[in-house]
Amino acid sequence: MMSYYLKLAVRSLRRSPGITSLMVLAIALGIAVCVITLTVHHGMSSNPIWWKNDRLYAVTLDSWDPERPADEDHPELPPSELTWRDAEAVTRSDIPLRSVRMHKAGGVLSSGDSRVPARPERVIARMTTAGFFDMFDVPFRYGGGWKATADAGPEPVVVLSSKVNEQFFGGADSVGKTIRWDDREYRVVGVLAPWHPAPTFYDLNNGAFDDPEDIYVPIGWTEKLELPSGGNTNCWNAEDIQSFADFLNSGCVWIQVWVELPDAASKARMQAFLDNYVAGERRGGRFKRPNNNRLTNVDQWLVDNEVVGNDNRMLVALAFAFLSVCLINTVGLLLAKFLGHAAITGVRRALGASRRQVFLQHLTEAGLLAAVGAALGVVLAGAGLWALRIMYATPRDGFTGLMHVSSWSLMITVALAVCATLAAGLYPAWRVGRIAPAVYLKSQ
Amino acid sequence: MLAMRHISKVFRTDLIETHALRDFSLEVAEGDFVAVTGPSGSGKTTFLNVAGLLEGFDTGSYQLDGVDTSGLSDDARSRLRNEKIGFIFQSFNLIPDLDIFDNVDVPLRYRRMKAADRRERITSALDLVGLGSRAHHMPSQLSGGQQQRVAIARAIAGDPKFLLADEPTGNLDSLMARQVMDLLEQINEMGTTIVLVTHDPELARRAQRNVQIIDGQVSDYRPYEPHAPAAREPVPLAAGAGA
Ligand SMILES: Nc1ncnc2c1ncn2[C@@H]1O[C@H](COP(=O)(O)OP(=O)(O)OP(=O)(O)O)[C@@H](O)[C@H]1O
Ligand SMILES: [Mg+2]
Numbered sequence: 001m002m003s004y005y006l007k008l009a010v011r012s013l014r015r016s017p018g019i020t021s022l023m024v025l026a027i028a029l030g031i032a033v034c035v036i037t038l039t040v041h042h043g044m045s046s047n048p049i050w051w052k053n054d055r056l057y058a059v060t061l062d063s064w065d066p067e068r069p070a071d072e073d074h075p076e077l078p079p080s081e082l083t084w085r086d087a088e089a090v091t092r093s094d095i096p097l098r099s100v101r102m103h104k105a106g107g108v109l110s111s112g113d114s115r116v117p118a119r120p121e122r123v124i125a126r127m128t129t130a131g132f133f134d135m136f137d138v139p140f141r142y143g144g145g146w147k148a149t150a151d152a153g154p155e156p157v158v159v160l161s162s163k164v165n166e167q168f169f170g171g172a173d174s175v176g177k178t179i180r181w182d183d184r185e186y187r188v189v190g191v192l193a194p195w196h197p198a199p200t201f202y203d204l205n206n207g208a209f210d211d212p213e214d215i216y217v218p219i220g221w222t223e224k225l226e227l228p229s230g231g232n233t234n235c236w237n238a239e240d241i242q243s244f245a246d247f248l249n250s251g252c253v254w255i256q257v258w259v260e261l262p263d264a265a266s267k268a269r270m271q272a273f274l275d276n277y278v279a280g281e282r283r284g285g286r287f288k289r290p291n292n293n294r295l296t297n298v299d300q301w302l303v304d305n306e307v308v309g310n311d312n313r314m315l316v317a318l319a320f321a322f323l324s325v326c327l328i329n330t331v332g333l334l335l336a337k338f339l340g341h342a343a344i345t346g347v348r349r350a351l352g353a354s355r356r357q358v359f360l361q362h363l364t365e366a367g368l369l370a371a372v373g374a375a376l377g378v379v380l381a382g383a384g385l386w387a388l389r390i391m392y393a394t395p396r397d398g399f400t401g402l403m404h405v406s407s408w409s410l411m412i413t414v415a416l417a418v419c420a421t422l423a424a425g426l427y428p429a430w431r432v433g434r435i436a437p438a439v440y441l442k443s444q
Numbered sequence: 445m446l447a448m449r450h451i452s453k454v455f456r457t458d459l460i461e462t463h464a465l466r467d468f469s470l471e472v473a474e475g476d477f478v479a480v481t482g483p484s485g486s487g488k489t490t491f492l493n494v495a496g497l498l499e500g501f502d503t504g505s506y507q508l509d510g511v512d513t514s515g516l517s518d519d520a521r522s523r524l525r526n527e528k529i530g531f532i533f534q535s536f537n538l539i540p541d542l543d544i545f546d547n548v549d550v551p552l553r554y555r556r557m558k559a560a561d562r563r564e565r566i567t568s569a570l571d572l573v574g575l576g577s578r579a580h581h582m583p584s585q586l587s588g589g590q591q592q593r594v595a596i597a598r599a600i601a602g603d604p605k606f607l608l609a610d611e612p613t614g615n616l617d618s619l620m621a622r623q624v625m626d627l628l629e630q631i632n633e634m635g636t637t638i639v640l641v642t643h644d645p646e647l648a649r650r651a652q653r654n655v656q657i658i659d660g661q662v663s664d665y666r667p668y669e670p671h672a673p674a675a676r677e678p679v680p681l682a683a684g685a686g687a
Contacts, residue, residue, distance in 0.1 A: 004553050015541050347537045350498055351551040351598070352526020355518045438493040441533060 001357075005364035012341075012365055019337055020369070023330050027373025030326030031417040032380035037319040038412065039385060047298050048197035049136060052260075055097075056135065057267070057295035059090055059257040061278060065236040066288035070253075077304055078292045079234060080205070080256075084248040087255035089277060091129065095270045096259035098135045102128035102219060103255050104203060104231030109215065111168055112178035112185045118168045123214035124230065125181070126203075127222045133159070133190070135260050136202060141165070143175035143190035146218060154220025158186035164214045165191045181215065182225075201298050203256050204305045205232035229254045251286075259295070271295060323417065327424045330369075335428040338362055342435050349437035359433040366425020370418045378414060446472040446495060446606060446637070451504035453490055453660075464490040465501065466660040472639055474605070477632045479651035480641045487660040488641045492608045495639065497525045509605055526554050530599030530636075532609035536591040538583040544570065544594050545579040551602040569597040573627060589620030596627055600636065607631065607638045613647060625650060 013020045047053060062078035063086060064070040070079035082090065087101040105127050110120035132138065133145035142165075146157045158179060165174055178185045199208035221227065226244040235252035261267040274293040281287050296304060338345075345358055353361075453465040464487045472478050482488050493499040494506065497513060506513045509528055513521065530551075538547050548569055552562045570576045573593035575586075583591055592612060599607055609628065613621035625647050632638045642648055656663045 001553075001556075011541055343537075344539050347539060348550060349522070350496065350525070350531045350533075350537075352522055352554040352602070354522035354554075357522070357554060436499065438489075438498045441493075441498070441537065 001360075002364070005361045006368065008361055009365035009368045013368065016337065019333055023333050023369055024373045024376060026326040026329050026333075027370060027417060027421055028376035028380055030323035031374055031377025031414065032384055034319045034323050034417070035377065035381035035414075036384045036388070037316050039381075040388075041313070041316045046198075047302060048199065048201060049298055052137070053298050055260050055262055056298055057259050057261060057270075058298075058301050059259055059274065060292075060294045060296065061086055061090075061274065061287070062289045062292035063251060063253070063281075063287055064289055069289075070234070070236070074304070076292075078294060079253045080305065081232065081234070081253040082255045082257050083251055083253050084255055086277075086281075087257045090257055090274065091259075093270070093273050095261070095266055095273055097262050097266075098131035098260040100129050100131045100135055100202075100258045101255050102126055102132065102203070103222070103229050104206065104213070105217075105222070105227050106230040107182045109164065109168070110180045112180045121164070121167060121214075123164065123181075125215045125217055126213040127217055127219040127227065129219055131260075132216065135258060136197070139193040139195055141191045141193040142173045143188070145216075146189050151218045151220050154218040154224060156184060156186045157189045157218065159190040159192065159216040160188055161192050161212065161214050162194045163211075181217065184225075186217065199302065199307050201301060201307075202258060203231065204301075204307060208305075208307050223248065261295070267295060323420070327417075327420050330421060331424045331427060334366060334369075334425055335431065338428045338432040339435075342432060343441070345432055345435065346437035346439070346441045350441060355433040359429050362429035362432050363422070363425055366429060367418075367422055370421030370425070373421060374414050374418050377417065445474055445507070445509065446470075446639075447507045448491075448495070449505050451494065451501045451506060453487075453494060453499070453501045463660050465494065468504070468657075468661055470655065470662050472606075472637060474637055475632070475635060477629070477638045477652045478640065478655055479648035479653070480639060480655050480657060481643065481645070481648050482657035482663075486657045488657050489610055490660075491657060492610050492639065492641060495606075496529050496531055496608050497521045522554070526551055526602065528605050530602065530604040530607045532592070532595050532599050532607065532612045534611040534614040536583075536588070536595045536615070538591055538594055538598075540583055543580050543582050544575065544586070547583065547594060548598045548601050551598065555602070565601050565603070566597075569601040570594075572600070572630075573597045587620075589616055589623060592616060592620075592624055593627065596624070596631070600631055605637055607636050609638065609640045611641055611643065613642065613644060621647065 049056065058080075059082065060078040060080060061082060062070070063083060064079055069075035069077070071077055082101075091099040091101045093099070103126075105125040107123060107125055108120050109123045111118050126132075129151050130146050130148040133140070138145075141162055143159075145159060146155065149155075150157050158181065160168075160174065160179070162171075165171060168174070168179060169177065174188045174191055177188050179188060180186075195212060197212060200210065200212055201208075223244075231254065233252055233254040235250065237251055239246070239250050239252075241247050241250055259270060261270055271293070274295070275291065278287050278291065278293055345353075348358060348361075349355075448468060448470050451465050451468040452463065453468075455462040455464055468487070468491065470491075480488050480491065490499070494501050495508075497508070508524060511524060513524070516524070538544075539550065542550070545566055548566045549562060552565060567576065567579070570579055573596055575590060575593055575597065578586065578590070583594070586594065592615075596612075599609075607628070612628075613624050616624060621644065628638055628640065629650065638651075640647070640651060648654055
């Protein structure tokens with residue numbers, strides 16, 4: 001029977017190609033818009049290291065201006081970064097399994113070997129500590145991170161992103177080779193596999209959806225080379241900063257600190273450690289705001305930092321509203337179409353079709369329409385995402401990272417749309433089953 | 445046997461109630477060829493629709509081939525209709541986007557029947573009406589008379605006991621009307637019971653039995669007697685009715 005219904009559905013859809021394409025297009029557009037917004041939204045709101053959500057914590061302390069909060073819009077939140085000295089003090093604790101302090105920097109990368117033809121390249125560097133790679137489960141292609149002793153030394157070692165390794169070493173194993181960063185040579189100890197955490201949760205200050213850094217260097221070099229921050233620096237009081245040492249001692253915040261605490265007990269101990277540290281600093285005249293020392297997991301960190309804006313959520317709501325408008329349209333068109341052929345349905349009823357059979361026949365037609373619409377919708381969504389990538393993806397841009405998760409939202413939306421179209425077909429199919437066949441037979 | 449007893453059917457619209465059938469009783473025996481006549485609006489079509497289970501009724505009882513039809517579900521009514529009844533309409537009512545073969549196929553599709561069996565029945569039904577060679581024409585490619593013959597093939601393909609025809613010749617010229625009538629007679633001779641609504645006294649005269657409906661009632665109701673003479677004199681028709 002199903003095959004008969006399918007055959008009839010194909011015939012019926014082909015009989016009125018205009019209305020059919022209109023309905024298919026409506027469904028397809030609705031689905032495409034939903035898939036695109038959901039994909040982007042999902043990419044933006046997802047926690048790229050969810051499996052460590054109960055272990056990784058961003059450390060924040062409120063060392064800000066006693067007169068006003070760091071962020072007027074969120075007076076309850078401390079600044080999202082730490083001062084150099086607080087970061088140093090906090091990461092000195094041995095309570096966490098791992099801890100990391102870091103900041104972004106710039107610079108020019110060039111080949112240490114005159115035989116390598118690669119041109120010098122402006123790069124983004126992350127000045128960090130040895131724990132970074134294990135803490136954030138960063139995947140390595142070759143080699144690995146540096147030892148903790150390299151941080152303070154500091155040793156001239158570097159970890160390259162796969163992109164930079166591609167540019168300067170043609171993708172080959174470059175561990176042990178040297179590369180020039182500004183005017184010093186560094187030994188390559190590791191090369192990352194392609195890595196696109198989206199968002200870059202560990203530092204959301206500049207472009208949460210940009211690709212991560214090009215190179216990673218021990219943070220000891222910051223002090224030694226007197227590197228300015230290449231990221232975000234916020235200061236609140238007018239201090240007299242004459243030297244780099246003054247800057248490191250100042251109240252300016254620019255260092256991100258993360259700790260890995262494997263269980264509740266260690267978290268409690270870490271919290272006590274922070275409170276204790278701040279209490280000590282208060283005695284020295286700092287930290288005049290109410291106590292607000294936080295250990296924030298990644299999920300909450302993304303919320304606090306408004307990675308998923310209201311705009312974005314609004315867009316998803318709009319997309320679904322658009323889909324429902326498309327579907328309501330389809331209901332209308334289907335209803336008009338089905339009832340327009342009521343006379344033929346009347347004939348079928350007279351020849352022995354039951355209400356249920358008439359209902360199923362029309363539901364099959366709606367289902368076929370849904371399937372075709374969904375298929376076209378997926379194609380349109382693919383094209384749309386591809387176009388977005390072309391339009392917005394700069395070489396630096398992590399938009400590509402966003403697209404990796406699209407299959408999930410795709411499945412959800414397609415399932416949803418097929419169900420919705422079927423549901424949209426339910427009413428017209430039911431209606432056409434209810435008509436009294438005699439009325440339509442007579443009116444011929 | 446088709447037996448209606450004291451059937452009443454009322455149509456209620458906003459303003460008026462129409463008693464389309466009132467205390468309507470009629471029996472049609474197996475193998476009969478009954479011609480139903482009556483003035484316009486007297487309830488002939490309503491009677492056929494009730495008989496064909498396309499419409500319910502308000503009071504009374506209706507037995508179709510020994511089955512009491514009151515209280516049956518839509519599924520059961522549809523199955524009964526599909527198996528026992530063939531419909532022929534004044535306006536042919538072929539499905540325009542199915543070819544002749546698929547049109548005749550429709551009632552068979554609503555039974556679980558093998559494709560080969562369906563094909564055999566369709567072919568023999570089309571052969572019977574003389575359109576075997578046109579199986580893959582579309583309805584619009586046929587003349588009115590041919591279309592009506594396809595409709596007849598469709599009605600009998602499922603081998604129903606009863607054929608209900610509502611003015612099947614109303615849209616045809618007299619020659620084609622006669623051909624259709626010949627066909628119906630032939631089908632009746634093969635054992636199918638036929639109830640034919642017509643305005644044409646000449647056609648009515650060819651039936652074994654004439655029934656006149658006036659104002660929702662059989663004007664000359666007689667319970668069925670097995671040994672009554674098969675054919676009887678035609679009842680005089682309402683004035684003005686003619687070919
Ligand atoms: N669906 C309906 N709603 C309301 N009234 C109806 C309906 N169907 C039929 N009627 C009324 O019932 C009465 C009988 O109608 P019916 O169609 O049975 O007449 P008929 O004898 O077939 O007439 P004709 O010879 O013109 O076809 C008429 O008065 C008609 O107006
Ligand atoms: Mg009528």
